[in-house]
Amino acid sequence: MREPVKGVLAMVACCTVWGLSSIYYKLLEHIPPIEILAHRTLWSLIFFAFVLVVQGRFRMLLTAVGTRRSAVVIGAAALLISLNWFTFITSIQLGKAVEASLGYYIFPLVSVIMGAIVFKERLGRVQILAVGLAALAVITLTAGLGVAPWIALVLAMSFGLYGVVKKGLSVGPVVSVTAEVLMLSPIALVVLGLTHGQGGGSFASNWQDSLMLIFSGILTGLPLILFSYAAKRVMLSTVGLVQYLNPSLQFLVATLIFREAFSVWHAIAFAMIWTALALYTTSALRQDKAARRAAISP
Incomplete structure (x- = not known):
C-alpha cells in the first residue's frame, strides 16, 4: 500500500473517532464534565508519555518546556484545549451536540480570519465571501433562536486560537500535547482530590465507569497520533477536506441517534455554513494546484 493511501486511511480513521466520540461521552453524562475532563487529562498524559517512551522521544518534553517562552506558549495552549474539551463534553450533556458540530464546521473559517489578523495572511475574494x-449564518441562527450559539462559537474560537498558539512551537504535535496535559495535570489532581474528598467521584465506584474514564485517555491520544501520521503523508488540502468528516459525523449522531431538535433556523444556518465551506474548499484546492504547478515549472 502506497504511503499517501495509508495517510488518507489514517486521516479517515482519526476523523471517524473524533466524529463518533460524542456517543462515548454521552454514556458518561451522569458524571460531571469537570470530573470527566480531569480524568481525560490524566489518562491522556499517561498514554502520551507511554508513546514517547516507546518512541525514545521522552526527553523531548524537556525541550518543549525548556525555555520560559515555550513554557508560556504551551501553558496558553493547554488552557485553550482544556476549554475546548470541557465545552464539548458539556455540550453533549446539555443536549447541544448539533451546536457542537456547527462549531467544528465554523472552525476552518475562524482559522482563516485569525490567519489574516495575526499572521497578516491575504484573503482572496472567495475566502472573504x-x-x-x-x-x-451565525447571525441568522441567533436571530431565529433568540440566543447566540455560544457553544459553537466557544468551540470554534478556542480551537482556532489553539492553532494560532501552536504555530509558535517547533516540537511535534504528540510532544506538545503531552507537555500541555502535563501542565494541566496538577489542576486535574486537585479537582479529583476535592471531588473524592467530598464523598463524590465516579472512579472506582463501579468498574464500567472506571474503565471508560481510563479509556478516555486513549480516545484522546490515538486520533492525534493518526492525524500526525496522516499529515506527513498527504497534502494539506486533502487533510483539510477529510477533516469535514468529523463535524459531519457529529451532526449525524446528534440528529439521528440523540434525536436533538433541528429547527428550520438550524437548517438555514447549516446550509449557509456548508455553502461557505464548499466555496472555501474549492478555493483552497485551486490554490494548492497552482502552487504545485509553480513548484514543478522550470
Whole structure:
C-alpha cells in the first residue's frame, strides 16, 4: 500500500473517532464534565508519555518546556484545549451536540480570519465571501433562536486560537500535547482530590465507569497520533477536506441517534455554513494546484 493511501486511511480513521466520540461521552453524562475532563487529562498524559517512551522521544518534553517562552506558549495552549474539551463534553450533556458540530464546521473559517489578523495572511475574494457567509449564518441562527450559539462559537474560537498558539512551537504535535496535559495535570489532581474528598467521584465506584474514564485517555491520544501520521503523508488540502468528516459525523449522531431538535433556523444556518465551506474548499484546492504547478515549472 502506497504511503499517501495509508495517510488518507489514517486521516479517515482519526476523523471517524473524533466524529463518533460524542456517543462515548454521552454514556458518561451522569458524571460531571469537570470530573470527566480531569480524568481525560490524566489518562491522556499517561498514554502520551507511554508513546514517547516507546518512541525514545521522552526527553523531548524537556525541550518543549525548556525555555520560559515555550513554557508560556504551551501553558496558553493547554488552557485553550482544556476549554475546548470541557465545552464539548458539556455540550453533549446539555443536549447541544448539533451546536457542537456547527462549531467544528465554523472552525476552518475562524482559522482563516485569525490567519489574516495575526499572521497578516491575504484573503482572496472567495475566502472573504465564505467567511462573510459563515458570519451571516451565525447571525441568522441567533436571530431565529433568540440566543447566540455560544457553544459553537466557544468551540470554534478556542480551537482556532489553539492553532494560532501552536504555530509558535517547533516540537511535534504528540510532544506538545503531552507537555500541555502535563501542565494541566496538577489542576486535574486537585479537582479529583476535592471531588473524592467530598464523598463524590465516579472512579472506582463501579468498574464500567472506571474503565471508560481510563479509556478516555486513549480516545484522546490515538486520533492525534493518526492525524500526525496522516499529515506527513498527504497534502494539506486533502487533510483539510477529510477533516469535514468529523463535524459531519457529529451532526449525524446528534440528529439521528440523540434525536436533538433541528429547527428550520438550524437548517438555514447549516446550509449557509456548508455553502461557505464548499466555496472555501474549492478555493483552497485551486490554490494548492497552482502552487504545485509553480513548484514543478522550470
